[in-house]
Amino acid sequence: MAEPPGRPAPLIRFEGVTKSFGAARAVAGVDLDIAQGEFFCLLGPSGCGKTTLMRTLAGFETPDSGRILLDGADLAGVPAHRRPVNMMFQSYALFPHMSVEANIAFGLRQDGVPRAEIAERVAAIVRTVQIQGLEKRRPHQLSGGQKQRVALARALVKRPLVLLLDEPLAALDRKLREDTRFELKELQARLGLTFLMVTHDQDEAMAMADRIGVMEKGRLVQVGAPAEVYETPATRGVAAFVGDSTLIEGVAGAFDGAAARLRVRAALGASSPEFVVAAREAPAEGSAVTLALRPEKLRLWTEPPEAGTPNVLEAEVWDLGYLGDKTLVRLRLPGGGTVRVSRLNASRRPEAGLSAHQRAWIGFDPADAVLLTR
Structure with a gap:
C-alpha cells in the first residue's frame, strides 16, 4: 500500500489482521497505522x-491472516526475541x-552486550525513570510505584523501536495512577519513542494517548484523537463505553437541510417527545x-424554562451523587x-436547591x- 506524497510511512501497520482461538474470533480484519513517536x-x-x-x-501470537509491518519490514516468521x-x-x-x-540488565545480558556497556545503559535508564538509590533492592522491598518504574526501565533499556504497555497502571492505587499517567506521557515525549498501550480504562486513554483506537468484538470501530472519540463517537458502543452517556432511542423525522437540523421522535415509554438535533446528513x-447525551x-x-427552549423534558430527581468536583444527578x-446530569460544584454547598423526588x-x-445510526 503506497503512501500519499508527502506523508511519511507509518512505523507500525496492521493489514487485515485476524486471529481466532478455536471458534472464537479475537481479532477480525484489523487495519491500523501508527506513526513514529506516537502514543x-x-x-x-x-x-x-x-x-x-x-x-x-x-x-507472542501468530495472526491467522493479514500482515504486520514494522518500519516497513514484514514481521511474518520473525520470533518474538528478534x-x-x-x-x-x-x-x-x-x-x-x-x-x-x-532485573533491568537481564535482557542486555541475554543479548550478549558487553559488561561495561550494560553498566552504562543501566545507570542511564535508572536516572531517566528516577529510581536512583534502589539499584540493590529486591522487588519485595519496593512499593507498587517503584516496581512499575523498574519494569519500565527494563523495557526501555534495550532501546526498542516500540514499547508495548499492557494495562501498565492497573496495579497502582488511584492517586499514584493519576500521577503516573502524566509521568509516562512526559517520558514518552522526551525519549521520542512510539508507545502502544492497551487499557480498558478510558480515563487513562484520554489523558495519555495522542490517538485512541476503540475495539468492539475484535473489530476496530473508531480511531481518532481523544476529543474526537469523546465528542463524536461513531457507534452506540463507543458512546456507551467512552465516557458517560444517556442513550435515547428514536425515529428519524423531517430534515431541514438549510438549518442542518433533524427532528427525532424519541421512544420514552408512554411518552414520545420530539427533539431537534444538529445533523450534517439526514438518515x-x-x-x-439513537441520541447520545453527555451528562455535562x-x-x-428547578423551574420550567422559558417558552420556546428546545429539547426540554420534565423529570423527577431520583438521587444525587456527590463526587467532590461535581455532583451527578439521576x-x-x-x-x-x-x-x-453532571453539574460542577462551584461552591461549598453543592446542589443546595435539589432533593430526591423533586x-x-x-x-x-x-x-x-450526538446522532448515531449504528
Whole structure:
C-alpha cells in the first residue's frame, strides 16, 4: 500500500489482521497505522481483542491472516526475541531473586552486550525513570510505584523501536495512577519513542494517548484523537463505553437541510417527545436512530424554562451523587428510563436547591446531542 506524497510511512501497520482461538474470533480484519513517536492506545472492554492484537505485534501470537509491518519490514516468521519491540506487562514480571539493577540488565545480558556497556545503559535508564538509590533492592522491598518504574526501565533499556504497555497502571492505587499517567506521557515525549498501550480504562486513554483506537468484538470501530472519540463517537458502543452517556432511542423525522437540523421522535415509554438535533446528513425518514447525551452537556432547571427552549423534558430527581468536583444527578423520565446530569460544584454547598423526588426540567442544545445510526 503506497503512501500519499508527502506523508511519511507509518512505523507500525496492521493489514487485515485476524486471529481466532478455536471458534472464537479475537481479532477480525484489523487495519491500523501508527506513526513514529506516537502514543497510541487500544481501548475497549475485556475480551474485545485489544491485547491479542498487541501480542501479534510482539510475536507472542501468530495472526491467522493479514500482515504486520514494522518500519516497513514484514514481521511474518520473525520470533518474538528478534523483534525490535519490548513489552511492559501488567504484572511487571520482575524476577524476585534479582536486584533492581539485575532485573533491568537481564535482557542486555541475554543479548550478549558487553559488561561495561550494560553498566552504562543501566545507570542511564535508572536516572531517566528516577529510581536512583534502589539499584540493590529486591522487588519485595519496593512499593507498587517503584516496581512499575523498574519494569519500565527494563523495557526501555534495550532501546526498542516500540514499547508495548499492557494495562501498565492497573496495579497502582488511584492517586499514584493519576500521577503516573502524566509521568509516562512526559517520558514518552522526551525519549521520542512510539508507545502502544492497551487499557480498558478510558480515563487513562484520554489523558495519555495522542490517538485512541476503540475495539468492539475484535473489530476496530473508531480511531481518532481523544476529543474526537469523546465528542463524536461513531457507534452506540463507543458512546456507551467512552465516557458517560444517556442513550435515547428514536425515529428519524423531517430534515431541514438549510438549518442542518433533524427532528427525532424519541421512544420514552408512554411518552414520545420530539427533539431537534444538529445533523450534517439526514438518515432515512422513519429509520431507527439513537441520541447520545453527555451528562455535562445537559441543562437542569428547578423551574420550567422559558417558552420556546428546545429539547426540554420534565423529570423527577431520583438521587444525587456527590463526587467532590461535581455532583451527578439521576432523574426519572415520565415514560420510564433515567437520565444523568453532571453539574460542577462551584461552591461549598453543592446542589443546595435539589432533593430526591423533586420535579425538574432537563434540556439540551441541538448541537450537543450526538446522532448515531449504528
